[in-house]
Amino acid sequence: MAMLFNIFSLKNLLVLSLALNLSLVLRVLYEKDFEVNNGRSVDTQKDALTTTDRVLSEARATQRARPSMPSSSSTVDSDGGDTIINLDHGDPTMYERFWQQAGDKSTIVIPGWQSMSYFSDAGSLCWFLEPEFAKEIIRLHKTVGNAVTEDRYIVVGTGSTQLYQAVLYALSPQDAVEPLSVVSAAPYYSSYPLITDCLKSGLYKWAGDARSFNKEGPFIELVTSPNNPDGYVRQSVVNKSGGILVHDLAYYWPQYTPIASAANHDIMLFTVSKSTGHAGMRIGWALVKDEEVAKKMVKFVELNTIGVSKDSQLRAAKVLQVVIHSCQYPTSLGSLFDFSAHLMEERWKLLRAAVRQSGLFTLPEFSPGSCSFLNRSFAPQPAFAWLKCQEPMEDCEGFLRSNNIITRSGKHFGVSPQYVRISMLDRDENFYIFVERLSTIHQRQSVQVDETYGGIE
Amino acid sequence: MAMLFNIFSLKNLLVLSLALNLSLVLRVLYEKDFEVNNGRSVDTQKDALTTTDRVLSEARATQRARPSMPSSSSTVDSDGGDTIINLDHGDPTMYERFWQQAGDKSTIVIPGWQSMSYFSDAGSLCWFLEPEFAKEIIRLHKTVGNAVTEDRYIVVGTGSTQLYQAVLYALSPQDAVEPLSVVSAAPYYSSYPLITDCLKSGLYKWAGDARSFNKEGPFIELVTSPNNPDGYVRQSVVNKSGGILVHDLAYYWPQYTPIASAANHDIMLFTVSKSTGHAGMRIGWALVKDEEVAKKMVKFVELNTIGVSKDSQLRAAKVLQVVIHSCQYPTSLGSLFDFSAHLMEERWKLLRAAVRQSGLFTLPEFSPGSCSFLNRSFAPQPAFAWLKCQEPMEDCEGFLRSNNIITRSGKHFGVSPQYVRISMLDRDENFYIFVERLSTIHQRQSVQVDETYGGIE
Numbered sequence: 001m002a003m004l005f006n007i008f009s010l011k012n013l014l015v016l017s018l019a020l021n022l023s024l025v026l027r028v029l030y031e032k033d034f035e036v037n038n039g040r041s042v043d044t045q046k047d048a049l050t051t052t053d054r055v056l057s058e059a060r061a062t063q064r065a066r067p068s069m070p071s072s073s074s075t076v077d078s079d080g081g082d083t084i085i086n087l088d089h090g091d092p093t094m095y096e097r098f099w100q101q102a103g104d105k106s107t108i109v110i111p112g113w114q115s116m117s118y119f120s121d122a123g124s125l126c127w128f129l130e131p132e133f134a135k136e137i138i139r140l141h142k143t144v145g146n147a148v149t150e151d152r153y154i155v156v157g158t159g160s161t162q163l164y165q166a167v168l169y170a171l172s173p174q175d176a177v178e179p180l181s182v183v184s185a186a187p188y189y190s191s192y193p194l195i196t197d198c199l200k201s202g203l204y205k206w207a208g209d210a211r212s213f214n215k216e217g218p219f220i221e222l223v224t225s226p227n228n229p230d231g232y233v234r235q236s237v238v239n240k241s242g243g244i245l246v247h248d249l250a251y252y253w254p255q256y257t258p259i260a261s262a263a264n265h266d267i268m269l270f271t272v273s274k275s276t277g278h279a280g281m282r283i284g285w286a287l288v289k290d291e292e293v294a295k296k297m298v299k300f301v302e303l304n305t306i307g308v309s310k311d312s313q314l315r316a317a318k319v320l321q322v323v324i325h326s327c328q329y330p331t332s333l334g335s336l337f338d339f340s341a342h343l344m345e346e347r348w349k350l351l352r353a354a355v356r357q358s359g360l361f362t363l364p365e366f367s368p369g370s371c372s373f374l375n376r377s378f379a380p381q382p383a384f385a386w387l388k389c390q391e392p393m394e395d396c397e398g399f400l401r402s403n404n405i406i407t408r409s410g411k412h413f414g415v416s417p418q419y420v421r422i423s424m425l426d427r428d429e430n431f432y433i434f435v436e437r438l439s440t441i442h443q444r445q446s447v448q449v450d451e452t453y454g455g456i457e
Numbered sequence: 458m459a460m461l462f463n464i465f466s467l468k469n470l471l472v473l474s475l476a477l478n479l480s481l482v483l484r485v486l487y488e489k490d491f492e493v494n495n496g497r498s499v500d501t502q503k504d505a506l507t508t509t510d511r512v513l514s515e516a517r518a519t520q521r522a523r524p525s526m527p528s529s530s531s532t533v534d535s536d537g538g539d540t541i542i543n544l545d546h547g548d549p550t551m552y553e554r555f556w557q558q559a560g561d562k563s564t565i566v567i568p569g570w571q572s573m574s575y576f577s578d579a580g581s582l583c584w585f586l587e588p589e590f591a592k593e594i595i596r597l598h599k600t601v602g603n604a605v606t607e608d609r610y611i612v613v614g615t616g617s618t619q620l621y622q623a624v625l626y627a628l629s630p631q632d633a634v635e636p637l638s639v640v641s642a643a644p645y646y647s648s649y650p651l652i653t654d655c656l657k658s659g660l661y662k663w664a665g666d667a668r669s670f671n672k673e674g675p676f677i678e679l680v681t682s683p684n685n686p687d688g689y690v691r692q693s694v695v696n697k698s699g700g701i702l703v704h705d706l707a708y709y710w711p712q713y714t715p716i717a718s719a720a721n722h723d724i725m726l727f728t729v730s731k732s733t734g735h736a737g738m739r740i741g742w743a744l745v746k747d748e749e750v751a752k753k754m755v756k757f758v759e760l761n762t763i764g765v766s767k768d769s770q771l772r773a774a775k776v777l778q779v780v781i782h783s784c785q786y787p788t789s790l791g792s793l794f795d796f797s798a799h800l801m802e803e804r805w806k807l808l809r810a811a812v813r814q815s816g817l818f819t820l821p822e823f824s825p826g827s828c829s830f831l832n833r834s835f836a837p838q839p840a841f842a843w844l845k846c847q848e849p850m851e852d853c854e855g856f857l858r859s860n861n862i863i864t865r866s867g868k869h870f871g872v873s874p875q876y877v878r879i880s881m882l883d884r885d886e887n888f889y890i891f892v893e894r895l896s897t898i899h900q901r902q903s904v905q906v907d908e909t910y911g912g913i914e
Binding site: 092093102105106109110165194199203281305306308311312315 | 549559572575659730734
């Protein structure tokens with residue numbers, strides 16, 4: 001590790017420096033009342049801006065084009081302008097820029113009289129699935145090559161969160177003596193245990209880390225690949241029979257990880273939130289091999305919400321159409337995947353540079369792999385950074401919070417609070433302030449540990 | 458009853474006759490391959506059409522304006538053109554005509570880059586509620602005068618179905634020894650027991666008819682008013698302490714029942730499905746007095762679906778705007794409530810006439826009440842007909858099914874299968890075929906009972 005640091009540090013520091021400049025200029029441009037109080041003025045940095053001019057110009061255009069948006073994930077402190085950067089949720093606002101630049105092609109128009117019925121296709125197994133959306137899902141998977149759609153039923157859900165519950169309902173026997181165990185290898189998605197146990201269901205029950213699971217009888221194993229929070233490609237880890245596998249493939253898209261082959265599992269979950277960035281739509285889909293499982297999932301969605309918003313399905317269909325078109329006929333902007341893969345690559349470089357600069361953290365290391373869609377080899381660049389605070393810090397979330405960076409503690413993912421999960425999908429301005437602050441946290445930390453933040457040791 | 462029949466029968470039969478004509482002409486006009494094989498030709502009936510010309514002309518316009526819609530609730534038999542009329546669900550497609558005629562005012566345009574975030578208003582208690590939608594909800598209730606919105610929190614849900622579950626979650630203590638009992642007076646909405654018990658929750662449990670409930674300890678009583686399925690205005694029936702009331706006011710709108718005063722309860726549930734007819738949006742809202750209850754409901758929606766479709770909320774806001782405008786500045790079409798109240802009145806007249814003609818059924822009788830919104834007195838004209846088959850028929854659902862009318866049996870509502878629930882909100886053409894068939898069912902029945910349908914006795 002020390003050698004790696006020596007080799008890459010100069011290059012990384014240069015990249016980091018550029019990010020700092022960008023961040024500063026963004027502050028001056030977009031937060032007029034923001035006081036540059038860390039001693040570096042815009043003027044003294046302007047010569048270094050050459051390579052970031054393009055990004056900056058895009059960011060400017062973005063800001064101009066953007067109407068007033070609700071403050072989603074960050075607010076400015078009232079006590080002096082220090083911005084709180086909230087990277088707790090994986091809010092994919094990074095994608096707004098692509099869609100702004102894509103223009104009117106993805107605009108949806110819905111007349112008042114349209115889609116009033118509960119039914120989308122009364123005769124079909126999933127009677128609330130808009131046929132147009134189903135068609136685009138299949139086209140998208142064929143275009144990207146990340147999942148097999150042949151001989152699968154498509155079940156649409158109000159986000160993949162609802163589909164996760166639909167799967168649990170569908171797989172649990174109604175007459176079992178005790179609840180079915182649900183496991184996933186730690187670190188696992190923090191919402192799995194909360195959702196599974198929130199109603200104290202008699203059908204299923206969260207049973208924790210799949211690696212230490214040794215109970216007799218049937219069980220469900222959730223395989224999230226690439227994994228949320230750590231980004232690694234995963235396979236089943238429970239080495240015993242009786243398990244039913246559920247593959248959460250929300251992040252199996254070429255901007256996050258090389259597409260090695262088309263996933264071909266019995267139950268696969270996807271969502272627009274992490275593929276196109278439209279989290280506000282609340283649209284997910286499941287590809288399900290077994291008809292009975294699909295039918296029961298449909299039954300759950302019927303009981304839970306009597307189907308799924310038609311408006312969002314129609315909009316999702318339109319958005320997928322544009323994504324597919326951007327792959328087939330790329331413009332200067334590139335496809336959605338070109339755009340976001342590039343951005344993720346850039347962000348991961350900046351983050352790794354900041355982490356090295358600070359000397360207080362570590363990040364997962366990934367091996368490159370060949371991507372059949374992007375036709376090149378690259379290392380995973382996940383939607384979340386799974387950051388580990390170095391010893392002696394034990395509460396990484398608390399430490400970052402004291403630096404006005406809101407993250408999610410490792411304890412919610414079934415592991416040590418030395419880890420935090422950090423969203424890599426926020427808007428440019430927030431991300432750049434974040435990496436800037438992370439890179440300088442070392443200097444601040446020495447003051448803070450002594451004066452205000454005793455809890456980190 | 459016999460006297461009533463004598464007084465009204467002539468008038469009712471005239472109305473019924475007009476409906477039959479309308480139904481026939483509709484068939485000829487819109488189902489070109491439909492064979493008029495019951496001996497009554499269009500020509501011989503045309504003189505009787507004068508009073509239905511307006512409705513017919515509107516229906517024609519509607520059909521012309523309507524693009525191809527998926528077959529939602531009815532399909533044509535392959536064995537000779539006998540239409541299966543499915544009135545099992547309360548699919549509110551009756552409202553399509555209003556929205557077609559209302560034109561472009563209710564059209565929503567959503568650019569691809571809009572509403573991508575999970576958050577609508579990060580600082581607000583219900584962080585996934587679109588402020589624009591919240592504003593229109595308050596304006597609508599103020600306009601109609603059907604609910605108090607002051608000192609209430611608004612929680613948006615994926616239909617009121619999701620909000621019902623959110624309420625159960627919010628009201629159930631997490632550490633209780635046994636599940637909280639949930640009751641409602643029979644006949645109660647058939648989905649309540651199914652939704653309540655589908656996951657075998659340890660937090661709450663369906664405990665049946667509120668009238669026979671006598672268990673000690675706390676409980677939830679659902680008060681649906683006007684009631685689904687029977688349309689009566691309701692109040693709490695459990696005469697003991699410890700109950701928490703939840704008011705499902707999905708049908709407390711002036712097209713269904715006179716608005717006596719603004720409802721002023723602790724927890725009130727509403728939905729666009731039954732107010733504006735937009736069931737496909739999956740949007741409902743709760744007005745909640747207690748902050749802690751509202752917060753827990755928000756938590757449930759977060760766990761269940763991470764918020765509610767932004768697209769549908771934006772569209773709902775637009776639709777409510779148009780509804781409010783239609784009340785404030787009514788055109789020749791009248792307000793949404795004028796339109797739908799008139800349609801419901803017409804439909805209930807036709808239904809009562811058909812029921813009297815057949816002599817096989819009874820319907821609930823309602824007393825007129827004064828409506829503060831429509832400024833007139835009228836009897837409830839519910840969204841469902843709660844039909845009772847006369848003795849000796851025991852299985853009303855089965856009997857109607859044998860006549861190609863699909864309804865929902867009383868047994869799902871906690872009462873006898875002599876009852877069925879029938880949607881009154883389907884499209885004109887289906888409704889008219891339905892009343893026509895119901896009115897002539899007596900003649901058919903005598904043949905069927907002997908020949909094919911032994912089960913009804």
